[in-house]
Amino acid sequence: MTTQTSPRLHIAISLLFLLTDTQSGIAQSPSASELAAVNANANDSNWTGFRGSAGNSISMASRLPLSWSDAQVLWRATDGTIGQSSPVIWNNTVFVTSIDGPMKETLWVTALNLHDGTQHWRRSFQAAEQHEFNEYVAKAAPTPAVDHERLYTFFASGDLRSLDHLGNTVWHRNLSNEYGSFSGNHGVGSSLLLTPDAVVVFLARSSYSYLLAVDRDTGRTLWKSDRQAGVAWSTPALSPDGREIIVSASGQVEGFDIETGQQLWTFEGLSGNNVASPTVTENLVITGGLGVEANLAIKRDRSGTLDRSDIAWRASSTSNFASPFLYQHCVYWVNPAGAARCINPDTGETRWVHRLPGSIWATPLGHKDYVYFFTVNGTTQVLRASPEAVEVVSTNHLSVDGPVTGYAVSEDAIVIRAGREIIRLSSPRD
Template sequence: MNASDLVALRRCCVLWWFSVWIVVLNFAAMSLMADDGWTGFRGDGSGNTVAELPTVWSSEQGIAWRADIPGYGQSSPVVFENRVFLTSSDGPFQEECQVHAFDLQTGEKLWTRRVQATTQVENYFRNSRAAPTCVVDADAVYSFFASGDLTAMNHDGQTLWSTPIIKTYGVVDNERGVASSLCQTATSVFVLIDHHGPSYLVAIDKESGQVAWKAERGERVPSWSTPVIASCGDRQLVITSSADTVDAFDAQSGESLWQLGGLQGNHIPSASVVGDRVFVGSTTMYGGASDETATAASNCCIKLTMVDGKPGYEVLWGAERANSYYSTPLAFAGYVYYVNKVGVLYCINDQTGEQVFAKRIGNPCWASAIGVTDSRGASLVYFVMKNGFTLVLRPGDRFDPVARNPLWEVDEMLAARDAAEKQRRANVVPDDLAAPKTGPEKVFAGMPENQLHQMFSYGDPTAYAAAVAGNSLLIRTGQHLYCIRDEAIRDETRDHPPIIDRTHE
């Protein structure tokens, strides 16, 4: 073989290896895209994901786009491939329910579709306003509203079916409105309605929109938590942590499998399922759970068991001081994280229930925390706080912050506040049409709105929810959707990211 032949052979080898690497990279990219998604409330119900997220950003750097959302809403975004779906509502009685689709990469709004509400819900700032989060799969996005309307649309916004749950089964006696999000299996969507009347869990067939089964739960106290899917042996379970019990139902038949009673305060936080463990969140609340010791113990860990082919459970531990408030507990990297109503973060050992540390982080979290592992195996927790700051934390036996990142500056905050106030004024219900307040709300009926805002720390903008898809962190406020992404970071700062302390900002 002469020299020219050797050169030609080397060129062929280089081209062959180049082509192999192109195939490998394309396959990897396709695999990554296939894994990109956040298909329901807290993703798969665990709040854990694999992603490449920036650790440091500001209102001027790292925000890829911000999109306006018509109306007002409190639901989390969900993502399938390159489409982001979320909901909002408008009108004095939230008679106009809206589903929106956005492009994940650019933030372009692809479409908005309206669902006419079949029951009326007062558009009041303390009520649920488009709070239930959708679920999405390869075929459709399934939305649910406080009006009780469950609707399936394909990814282009064509309505496939709509089922009026509350109109069918009766008015909900819940002073704050329905806020439970959906959960799903491959064949069904599940809706939980717990209130002062006949309560129930209902399964809706995804293909037809018809009721697959309905499990009666008796009269309950109002709750707003979301059911979650768990696996036990070869069975799928629907786990509900709500109204002072944790219940397991067979996802296919609706059979009640077991119930853990004696809990207190699990009305707002949902359960987290990680493997064979269920982590329950509870909180003290006005007009409801008030025993702090009992409520803390209700922040507990349950192990799913299988005995003689029958699903069961075992309570492994209850916490001593933890309290969840609005956000759901996150079990991640050996720890469980809870944030209470005044912004105290509790870190609990996930095996023993012992407190590792407690730290005031400056603001409560209405969005649930997300545990993120990157491609190199490094783990971080993202706490999106109500005031728009995101605390990025390294998991461990001590409070180890990486950064505290703002989402908006003062001018943007004031503009959002004015827009939300304008929207509220436009949707005021006339006094002669407003329903009398019930339950704890009767106490506040005559108080000025600004006093209630101050008392309960309401105010806009509020970061209600967060989701992760690929290398994007999505944060939703009442009227805006933010995408945080840094294409340039892959990431020299990730090994030793700077600690940016903006606690006093």
């Protein structure tokens, strides 16, 4: 099912592709920062969604701390609720989602002051579909998204909600009522994706699967694309040229047209690619998973059903929760045991392997000449970003309430999600 998109998307796409070399007249692909600016009016102080404003886990912040301990924590915020989503940041506000109750019946959205952790506001909503709380099922795992006007939240109950920055509901839909129950193994984990015109939701269950784009302003459906059923928790990615939405899940990798939702291409035959999200470059789609055959790079600019001739290379590694992460000519893979591997993005060859001080759920963060690895136990190791050799810059220990599941960054701050706590770290100059 497809519908026409609003003019705002066409204007944004035109801005992207009118970035032209005045001498050659050749249209240039936008950089990640340019794409982020079109998508969310982002700047260095904003972290607008899953894996950041450009969806690539790279921070353009001015100065982030390189070393810390509990003594350098600026603030900790907790309200008794729990979540696994990453925080998002707009200007001086940190937005977080969480759940509460034995049936996860209460949904929470909280806005915190970035500087001191105090609450700006807190809103609760009743879940339209309830699921029993236990340690093996996701708990408020989908990361919200934020732009200059609104916050967009999504929960395993099927509740998709837009709020303004003061916490007032703008629109609300319940997708489980509209399209089918969200019940399934381990809950829902896919985060929201913002395009210039839409909020994109990906849902993959054993009996059905779809990609849905809804209008940011009204919540109405722009298009819905049904796909092969199969349980997955990965988050879609936007291509650098802004034309495609890439999904890696349930044994497939697919590209969808951003304006219509039409499937442009598909690559099948993978296994275990159910959690890690794809990393997309101008030339490659890089996927990860627990199955060895899921860790590879697929050539872009293809159409139809792809085959093995469209594989650029295979990686000699696996991944679990963390997505393959491309930074400064190295693709970082982290396997379930916490072994980080630097892969040559041109050939797929392993350049080095390094044992981290624990396993990780959050995708590594790239900032200036450094890569941050946030382990689930609260220890963060910072490596110098180098394809040549391993250089440990710092190993930082933090007391945490629960597993570290995500982070957001802003200028001089790192905000970490750990169980029932939100923790802000700052550079020493604060």
